[in-house]
C-alpha cells in the first residue's frame with residue numbers, strides 16, 4: 001500500500017487543537033439560502049467517519065454546501081465512476097430533492113458545489129483506497145478503481161448530515177465539513193456472516209444487511225447456507241436438499257412454515273445486489289458435521305444408507321456425514337454436486353467448507369473430507385476457506401482459516417499446553433494459509449451484550465461495545481503478553497463479524513416454548529449488529545494508530561442519528577452515552 005499517510009490524527013486530536021471551531025466560519029457565497037445557518041457544534045460532530053480513515057485533516061475552511069445546481073462530474077470515458085456516480089446521485093436526490101445530474105454542470109445552474117468523481121487516481125491507492133478533498137465549492141473523490149471510489153463515496157455520505165439517510169427530501173443545510181482525507185484498508189477481507197441455516201432470512205432482509213455492511217465498508221458477505229437445522233441453497237443435481245432439507249429451521253419443525261430456501265433467482269438477486277455494493281458473497285456448505293439437513297435429504301451419505309429425520313433442535317456435535325471407506329464414492333459424489341453448484345452460483349473466488357465441531361472422526365477421515373473438497377473446488381478455480389479445525393489437514397497454499405477461538409485458546413499460545421485450536425492454526429499457516437479473525441468473545445454478534453439482552457448466547461461471555469472494538473487480529477492470535485505471535489501481519493487476510501442464529505428468539509436462556517418468541521430476522525440482525533458491527537468494521541479497516549475507543553464511542557453516538565433515519569433497531573447499550 002503506497003498511499004502516503006500523514007501523521008495519524010484522530011478526530012479527538014483535531015478537536016483538541018481547536019481546528020473544529022474554525023470549520024464553521026462564514027457561510028460561503030454559494031449557500032442555497034441564508035437561513036441555512038450551520039451550527040458550529042453540529043458540523044464538528046458531523047466529522048464522525050466509521051471506520052476511521054488513515055488520515056483526516058479538518059482544514060478549518062468554510063464548509064462545502066450542496067445546492068440545487070450541484071452536479072456529479074465525471075470524465076465521459078470513466079465508466080467505473082459513472083456507476084458509482086449514479087448510485088451516489090440517487091442517495092443525494094432522494095434526501096435533498098435536488099436534480100443532481102451526473103455529467104457536466106447544467107447551463108445556467110449556479111447554486112451548490114460540484115462533486116467530482118474519478119477512478120483515474122494513482123495505482124498506489126490500491127483496490128480500495130481513495131482520497132477525498134472538500135473545500136470551497138468543490139468535493140473531489142479519487143481512486144484507482146470503481147471499488148475504491150465507492151468506498152470514498154461512502155465516506156462522503158457519512159460527512160453529510162444524518163438526514164441524508166432518510167430516503168425523503170428534508171430541508172436541512174447540506175453541508176460537508178472542509179476536509180482532506182487519505183484512506184485505504186488495513187485488511188483485504190472484511191466480512192460479515194449470516195447464519196441462514198439455523199434461521200432463514202428472506203431476500204429483503206439479506207439486502208437490508210448488505211446495505212448496512214456497505215455503509216461500514218465491509219466487502220464479504222459470508223452466507224452460512226447449511227447446518228443441521230436447514231439447507232438453503234438450490235442444487236439442481238440434488239433437489240431433495242431443498243425439498244426435504246429446507247423444511248426445518250431451529251425450533252420450527254416440518255409443516256410449521258413454507259420451505260425456507262433461496263431459489264437460483266433469489267440467490268442471484270443477493271449476489272447481484274451485493275456486487276452493486278462491492279461486496280462478494282462467500283457461500284458456506286458446512287460439513288462433515290452440522291450436516292443433519294443433508295443427511296435427512298440424501299440417504300446414501302449415511303453409513304447405514306438410511307435418511308435421518310429432519311432436525312429442528314438446538315444441539316451441536318450431532319453425527320457427521322459418513323466418512324468410512326465404504327461410503328466414500330457416495331460422499332464424493334455429493335460433495336462434487338453441492339460444492340460445484342455453490343461455486344458456480346457465487347461471485348467470490350472463495351468457497352467456505354465449514355469443518356467445525358466435528359465429533360468422533362479420525363484425522364485420516366477429516367483429511368479425506370478436506371482434501372476431497374479442496375480438489376473439487378480447485379477444479380472450479382476456487383480457494384477454500386474453513387473454520388480453523390480444517391487446519392490440521394493438508395491444504396493448498398492460499399487457503400483461508402477462520403479463527404474463532406476465544407481468550408482461553410489465546411491464553412494457551414506459547415505455553416507447554418497449547419490447545420488443539422492453536423496447533424490447527426499453526427499447521428495451516430505453515431502450509432501457506434492466511435487467517436480471518438473472528439474471535440467468538442469479540443466478533444460473534446450472537447453473544448449477548450449483557451445479561452439483560454433477551455436474544456442470543458453467552459458461551460464466550462458477554463460482548464459489549466468495548467470488547468467488540470478493543471482487539472485486533474494480531475492480538476487475538478498472540479499470547480496475552482504479546483511475546484508469541486502465530487501470524488505475521490501479512491498472514492492475516494482480515495476479520496469477520498459472525499451472526500449466528502442458534503437462539504434468535506426472546507427468552508433465549510431457555511429453549512423456546514412457543515413460536516411467538518421468534519422475532520423477525522431483520523429485528524434480530526439490527527439489534528445484535530448495532531452498535532457492534534461498525535466496531536468490527538473499524539478493526540478490519542483502520543490502522544491501529546488511528547483507533548481509539550473513546551473517539552469511536554463519540555462517533556458511534558453520532559451514527560445513531562443515521563440508524564434512526566434508516567429505521568435500524570439498534571441496542572441502546574447502557575454503557576454507551578447515547579444522546580437521549
Ligand code: TNX
Nearest residue numbers: 356387404446457500501502
Ligand atoms: C459455535 S463457531 C459454532 C456454531 C454456533 C455458534 C453459536 C462455529 C464454527 N460453530 O455452530 O452457531 O457457536 O455461538
